[in-house]
Amino acid sequence: MNFSFDTIWHNLPYLLAAARWTVIISVCGMAISLVWGTVLCATRLSANPFWRSAATLYISFFRGVPLLVQLLLFYYALPYVGLDLPAVEAAILATGMCSAAYTAEILRGALQSIPRGQTEAAYALGIPSFSLWRRILVPQAIRIGMPSLVNELILLVKVSSLASVVGISELTRIAQNITGETYRPLEIYITAAVIYFAINWILSISGRLIEKKLQIG
Numbered sequence: 001m002n003f004s005f006d007t008i009w010h011n012l013p014y015l016l017a018a019a020r021w022t023v024i025i026s027v028c029g030m031a032i033s034l035v036w037g038t039v040l041c042a043t044r045l046s047a048n049p050f051w052r053s054a055a056t057l058y059i060s061f062f063r064g065v066p067l068l069v070q071l072l073l074f075y076y077a078l079p080y081v082g083l084d085l086p087a088v089e090a091a092i093l094a095t096g097m098c099s100a101a102y103t104a105e106i107l108r109g110a111l112q113s114i115p116r117g118q119t120e121a122a123y124a125l126g127i128p129s130f131s132l133w134r135r136i137l138v139p140q141a142i143r144i145g146m147p148s149l150v151n152e153l154i155l156l157v158k159v160s161s162l163a164s165v166v167g168i169s170e171l172t173r174i175a176q177n178i179t180g181e182t183y184r185p186l187e188i189y190i191t192a193a194v195i196y197f198a199i200n201w202i203l204s205i206s207g208r209l210i211e212k213k214l215q216i217g
Contacts, residue, residue, distance in 0.1 A: 007187045011178050015188075018174035019195050025091050025163055025170065026156040032096025033152070037103025038138060044108055055104070062101035068162050070094050075166045091163040095156055102152055110145035111137060143214040150207030154200045171195060 043055035062070065074094040078085055085093065114137065122132045142149070164173035175192040179185045 004184060004187055007182055007184045008191050011182070011188060012191060014174055014178065015171060015191055015195060018169055018171045019199065021088070021163075021168055021170040022157060022160045022196075023199060025088070025095060025160045025168070026153065028092045029095030029099055029156050029160075030153045032093065033099035033103045033156075034149075036096065036100035037107060038133075040100055040104035041107040041111065041141075042133060044104060045111065059101040059104055062098045067094070067098050067159055068165065070098050071162055071166065087163070087166040087168050091160075091166060091168055095160065095163075099152060099156055103149065106145045106148045106152065107138075107141045110141040113144055114140055143211075146207065146211045146214060150203060150211075153207075154203055157196065157199055157203065 040055050040058060043051045044059065046052050046055070071091060071094045074085075074097075075087065075090040078090065118136060119132065122136060127136075160170055161172035163170050164176070167173075169177075171192055175188050179188045182188065
């Protein structure tokens with residue numbers, strides 16, 4: 001069977017349109033991950049043993065259960081508690097909540113590399129804890145952990161393909177549908193792989209530029 005470039009050119013617009021959902025799920029999931037991961041990190045480092053244990057349990061659970069299972073739970077279980085979310089929103093929430101566990105550990109490792117003298121000096125100057133975290137600790141932690149955070153975003157792009165199990169027409173799902181219609185799996189999956197690579201390459205380059213800018217700043 002000859003390789004068909006015509007199949008690629010004909011179906012490329014559909015694959016690119018589907019890639020939009022891949023990007024949306026990944027970026028929105030990462031936004032949730034950063035916010036909730038920061039809260040988890042602060043809780044994980046709390047002096048209160050109850051909150052510290054709760055954060056540790058959360059992180060252990062979401063890191064220990066496959067994302068596919070979490071996605072199905074969010075999609076099928078939330079309606080039982082009155083949250084009947086559309087598939088896209090459920091996928092974004094599940095992705096963000098899962099990724100937050102990893103982001104919390106990334107930030108925790110970055111925070112532990114910051115000299116304790118900064119925290120002690122801030123408290124000596126009477127700076128409130130919230131301002132300490134918002135203006136001193138979190139910005140430094142993000143700068144230190146930027147390479148790992150970019151890697152986490154790239155990972156989210158790849159695992160966004162799992163969203164197809166709840167009917168979202170993202171890149172992998174559309175590639176499967178087109179393959180079923182054209183019987184040209186090689187051409188379609190190579191094209192999908194190139195699109196995934198392009199997205200992650202752009203994210204990687206953007207991450208390095210941001211990292212350099214933060215180092216300069």
